Amino acid sequence: MTLDPAFRTALDAELPALIELYEHFHRHPELSMQEHRTAETIEERLRGYGLEPFRCGGTGVVAVIENGDGPVVAFRADTDGLPIEEQTGLPYSSEATGTLPDGTSTPVMHGCGHDTHITSALGAAKLLTEHRDRWNGTAIMIFQPGEETSAGAAAMLDDGFWDRVPRPEAIYGQHVWPGVAGTVNITPGTAMAMADSLEVIVHGQQAHGSQPENSIDPIVLGAYMITRLQTVVSREISGRDTAVLTIGVFQGGLKENIIPASARFTINIRTYDEAVREKVLAAVDRIIRAEAQASGAPDPEIRPMYDFPQVVNDADLTESLIGALGDELGADAVNVTLPVTGSEDFGRFGDAIGVPYVFWFFGGYSQAKVDDPESVLSNHSPFFGPDEVGTTLGTGVRAALTALLGHLGAR
CATH class of the missing domain: 3.40.630.10 (Zn peptidases)
Known part of the structure; x- marks a missing residue:
């Protein structure tokens, strides 16, 4: 035509x-x-x-x-x-x-x-x-x-x-x-692809930068979470499937000598298959909560931001x-x-x-x-x-x- x-x-x-x-x-x-x-x-x-x-x-x-x-x-x-x-x-x-x-x-x-x-x-x-x-x-x-x-x-x-x-x-x-x-x-x-965006609030314990022993550092904790999240696609998803996981925002603290009480990062996930999507979301939740527990930190907040069909x-x-x-x-x-x-x-x-x-x-x-x-x-x-x-x-x-x-x- x-x-x-x-x-x-x-x-x-x-x-x-x-x-x-x-x-x-x-x-x-x-x-x-x-x-x-x-x-x-x-x-x-x-x-x-x-x-x-x-x-x-x-x-x-x-x-x-x-x-x-x-x-x-x-x-x-x-x-x-x-x-x-x-x-x-x-x-x-x-x-x-x-x-x-x-x-x-x-x-x-x-x-x-x-x-x-x-x-x-x-x-x-x-x-x-x-x-x-x-x-x-x-x-x-x-x-x-x-x-x-x-x-x-x-x-x-x-x-x-x-x-x-x-x-x-x-x-x-x-x-x-x-x-x-x-x-x-x-x-x-x-x-x-489908897409899911999540906001993660990492809770710690505030302290002076010279006294880290009095803190639970949410920046260090958040860094461990983000590093470990990189293994979700590479080690938990089959090479026959497709998934993308991106950290687009990482925010924490206001001054170099103050360990803050909390930090924040966001996650964006792309998948084609509903079963793969559910597996990635479950892995993300598991890793974030386990890292917090390993650091003796309060339970983090994982908040859905929005999703795409x-x-x-x-x-x-x-x-x-x-x-x-x-x-x-x-x-x-x-x-x-x-x-x-x-x-x-x-x-x-x-x-x-x-x-x-x-x-x-x-x-x-x-x-x-x-x-x-x-x-x-x-x-x-x-x-x-x-x-x-x-x-x-x-x-x-x-x-x-x-x-x-x-x-x-x-x-």
Whole structure:
């Protein structure tokens, strides 16, 4: 399937405006579930297209594009930024700040490319509204907050999302990544891992740094816990299985000559299999509590922060979309890939009502940038910023329209 030439012509004309809009979103990122200005801009654009958006889940925005009888299909884009200080050097770099849940002020940037997701979805929505004579049915455009904390999809579902829109026959979503602009990566079946994030509070006994014998040092204890946790994947999980365990935060103490009363660290776990997940979580709990007992320390606190479901692409929808994207973008531009250990809450929408879905990745960089060994291109990096913005957004819009119109069809 290839797009009707009317869509391609309209996209070429719209691209400069989309690039400008992308730069606006990049300059003004907001933290998860705090996307107030972002939501207002999305609503303003959608109203300008003649649509009537509504809020769902706080800062979530939804637009239902109705165009007569026919199939119903949904498309989701996420909208939140990250607590990262941008270092891209781009002329439209973020200088935004935000407030974390603990009250801490932090720089904020779109270090995961959600600005491209918003812009691509808005571009697709505009072209659909302008060319109603080319399709029939209903397209549901979902602008979801809070993906980075796994709070957004759940918040929209808790706010009665599926009671407020028609039930679709399929749901689609996409994510920019550090691949070559103009290409997409898509995975049949299991596409993304489950994730669990935990906060650990290590309790000790405070003392002067000159009198360690009067302390139970939570920093030393935490260091032993973290070191031992590195053996969970290497020594408790079979080489045939996949698990990733990362310590992302370690905090303890305020002064070099004071042994503190407590320390804190966080754990992020990625798995594909529920049995492996349960084994890793049990091992983490066992090791943390045993190390505390070995040090004569009070029982530590292990607090779940949030979790992500597995993303499992529907086999039939994926096969059909691979062919359609190959027709539209070129067969060489579509790569069928293995699962990634990243995680997404996108799957919650389909899982909640038993509707199949597909999620894919599209590239954001020039071939030269991808081939440069000194480039730092990974998502969640302060250097993340596509250098082929026009091609990236064009591919995002074309891929979104290809998926949607594969259901909505032609008049």
